[in-house]
Amino acid sequence: MTQTPLLDKVKTPADLKSLNDRELRQLADELRAETISAVSETGGHLGAGLGVVELTVALHAVFDTPRDRLIWDVSHQCYPHKILTGRRDRIRTLRQQDGLSGFTKRSESPYDPFGAAHSSTSISAALGFTMARELGGAPDPALGDAIAVIGDGSISAGMAFEALNNAGHLGKRMFVVLNDNEMSIAPPTGAMSSYLSRIYVDKPVQDLKQAMKGAISLLPGPFQEGARRAKDLLKHVTVGGTLFEELGFNYLGPIDGHDLDQLLWVFRTLRERADEPMLVHVLTQKGKGYAPAEGAADRGHARAKFDLVTGKQHKSPSNAPSYTKVFAESLIAQAQNDDKIVAVTAAMPDGTGLDLFAKHFPKRMFDVAIAEQHGVTFCAGLAAGGMKPFCAMYSTFLQRGYDQVVHDVAIQRLPVRFAIDRAGLVGADGATHAGSYDVAFLANLPGFVVMAAADEAELVHMVATAVAHDDGPIAFRFPRGEGEGVEMPAKGVPLEIGKGRMIRQGKRVAILSFGTRLGEVLKACEALGAKGITPTVADARFAKPLDREMILELARTHEALITIEEGAVGGFGSHVAQLLADEGVFDHGLKYRSMVLPDIFIDQASPRAMYDVAAMNAPHIEAKVLEVLGVAQMGKRA
Ligand SMILES: Cc1ncc(C[n+]2csc(CCOP(=O)(O)OP(=O)(O)O)c2C)c(N)n1
Ligand SMILES: CC(=O)[C@@H](O)[C@H](O)COP(=O)(O)O
Ligand SMILES: [Mg+2]
Incomplete structure (x- = not known):
């Protein structure tokens, strides 16, 4: 087990303030080791976090989180941030039921000022915090700087540019860190990606610390003392005329995002002097510091649990194609x-x-x-x-x-x-x-x-x-994961639009399934069969257009009808209910139930466990049938 003496002392980012730069470098190494070790036990997004270890240390060492709002775009790279922000004791519960989320989450920590998991939202959110500060919004803790960290993949989205456009126009101090690892999940595509590479293709990565020192020494005396505004200095070292500058940002970079000394120096300088929107372009390597991730085509983007030494993932064998x-x-x-x-x-x-x-x-x-x-x-x-x-x-x-x-x-x-x-x-x-x-x-x-x-x-x-x-x-x-293992047709045959199919004919209660809950429905029918109840089962196939004929026939010939779908209210079941209401079926006493996802956001767990929370697995379907037939209350029927 790797020793982590410095990391062991860090309970919150405030503890970083007492470390010198050499110790911060050691802390970064320990943080990387801890991230790899944790993800080997939990699985999850590995590569992106490893790429931002130094960045995470530098941002927390220089800025004053949670007063300064640090916003991770997508936030699949937030595991090192979670470790430094008081969640190390739970880091091995990542992505598990009742454990830490794999993403930033407001309800989880004050150090997660803005939740994410879909990409390209961070600059908008940072601008919102910035303008809230300008307008005197003062939640607890009071608003400091807003810093968005966004990847080269995520900055390709329109929303990110809408935000840059707006922020450049408003011109207030805020920070965007463009974390450029030349990777999305796959290698990134598009002209924006080529543009980012072109910014630095012929130019060496900047050693801003040296360049700035050089620039200052060239300045006349009074300016050496008081080069007050970042842009006075920065124009000596930035690559002029970038798209970001045209949009109203000061562009700084590109800099080596694994060189902690430089990151610290740049962020310290900016924190002291910036008074406009700043974009810092850092170059990093996705998967940095873990050979099996660095060498993988996806740079270790997401991993099942794995062996620390070999990087081999523990995947359960599949019984059916996905x-x-x-x-x-x-x-x-x-x-x-x-x-x-x-x-x-x-x-x-x-x-x-x-x-x-x-x-x-x-x-x-x-x-x-x-x-x-x-x-x-x-x-x-x-x-x-x-x-x-x-x-x-x-x-x-x-x-x-x-x-x-x-x-x-x-x-x-x-x-x-x-x-x-x-x-x-x-x-x-x-x-x-x-x-x-x-x-x-x-x-x-x-x-x-x-x-x-x-x-x-x-x-x-x-x-x-x-x-x-x-x-x-x-x-x-269709869902994530593997299929049911059914026999496969030699070729696809077009279905008749708006026609469902009968699966089994029973009596009293009909279950109309839409999607892959059908397997659970059939399991429930097995259990119900042992109780003498034999539901009819149909697969609707279509939520629109509905198979009106089949649905009305099921309603006519059964005492009760239950729909089930892997979706929220307002979907298939709602359309069926509308049809039944419009056709006056309820006037004649049909018992109708609709099994949909509950009106809550269900936290991470295995899909089965999540469907347990949703009460949509076989035992819940069985219980629903018994309830609608009034059997549960009366005990077993003969
Ligand atoms: C709106 C949206 N579309 C797709 C995704 C899936 N997705 C998650 S991370 C990612 C790649 C992001 O690339 P980048 O921002 O460069 O981050 P990196 O993983 O390279 O650090 C994608 C496509 C998403 N989270 N949100
Ligand atoms: C962070 C993100 O949005 C993706 O990496 C996502 O986690 C992929 O999900 P799948 O594993 O289902 O492809
Ligand atoms: Mg990237």
Whole structure:
């Protein structure tokens, strides 16, 4: 076990103030070792945190957190920050149920002034804190400086530029640290990424400390004493004419983000002298200091638990292909026969399986960078231009492109195909990444077709359905993780739009499932069978259009109807209830229940544990059936 004598003494960032620079360098080494050790036990986002160890130490050593608001963009790099800010004793509970979140979270610590997990929000939030300070907002602790740390991947998003534009205009003192490691999750794409590289391609990384000393010695005496404003000095060492300067920021850099001496010097100087918006460009290495991460293609972006020495991850063997892989392979199969099919990801090529698609069709896959809004409208344009775009996004990230879905896709009835991965509760990433809302926010849009796959074979057919459907937008959703292990069809066959399927015929109660809760429903039926209750089970397949005929028939022939879906209220069950109400079914006494995600944000745990919190696993379905039939209260029926 690595010794961490200095880190052991750090309870809060205030303890850093008594360390000299040599000790801070040692502290950084200990912090890196502790981060690697903790993530080897918990799994999680490793590479990004290792890249900002020195930056984390320097910022906490120089600034006065939590009075100064330190805002980590995405915040997947926040583990070293958590260790320094009083959470080391719980760091080995990261991403576990009842443990620390893998992201910054306001409710977790005063050192997390702003929560994140979706990217590119930090500059807006920092500007908000800055203007609150200017206007006398004084929460506890009183407002100091705002510092946003944003990665080169995240700064590619429109929102970051909206914030820079606004901050440059307002001209108040605030700090943006651009952490440039030339990586997103995958290598970053796009002109912005090339631009950042061009800023320093022909120039050595600045040794600002030396350069500043040189600059000062060239100044006349009085100025040596009183070069009061940072920009008076900084213009001697910055690379002139950057985009950031055009937007109203003072640009400083690029500097070596692993050279703690320089970081300390730069931040001390800026803290003392800056009076305008400052952008400090630091170059770092994702995965720094841990060879298995440094050497990996993703620089150790996210890891399962791993062996400290070898870096080998402990992954449980899979029994079925992942939904993501099934989607990608189905799309590849379809695209072999249809050259109009193209696919779009917003910086998640591996996560969406489109890296596989790109291997087959490099010219037909577009990674638009972290730019979901643009990605959706780009697809709308592709569709208007006669292509068949598959917009492959996680449910949670599609949220960012919602106006584009409404305004650019739905209103124009353009046939964009939305492949929505990570539907439902996702596990360790927690509430920020839950795919809870897509059914609700898509099925209310006129002309949208909305499907959910009950298993991986269904997904194959839904991909085929989406290819065939050219009359407006269509979406299909599927969860994170592996499939059910069902037999796979030889090829996808388009489904009839708006038609569900019967799974088993029973009596008294019908369970209408939308999505992969079907497996839990069938488990519940086993248990109910032992109690003499045999529910009818149907797979709705479509939340929109609904299979009216099937639903009304189920309502007519059963005493009770229960819907279940991996989504929030306002989705499938709400549409079914609306149909039943409109058709007057409730006038005749149908007992109806809808099982949806509860009206809370569910914290991280395993997906199963999260569905326990949501009361949506087999025992809960069983209990719901018993309740609706009035059996639970009366004891066992004969
Ligand atoms: C809106 C949004 N889209 C996608 C993601 C998924 N995502 C998380 S981290 C990341 C890469 C971020 O790159 P960068 O900002 O450079 O940080 P690094 O990991 O390189 O430190 C992406 C795409 C996200 N969190 N938010
Ligand atoms: C931080 C972030 O947003 C991603 O790294 C996310 O954690 C990926 O999730 P998956 O593991 O489901 O791809
Ligand atoms: Mg990066």
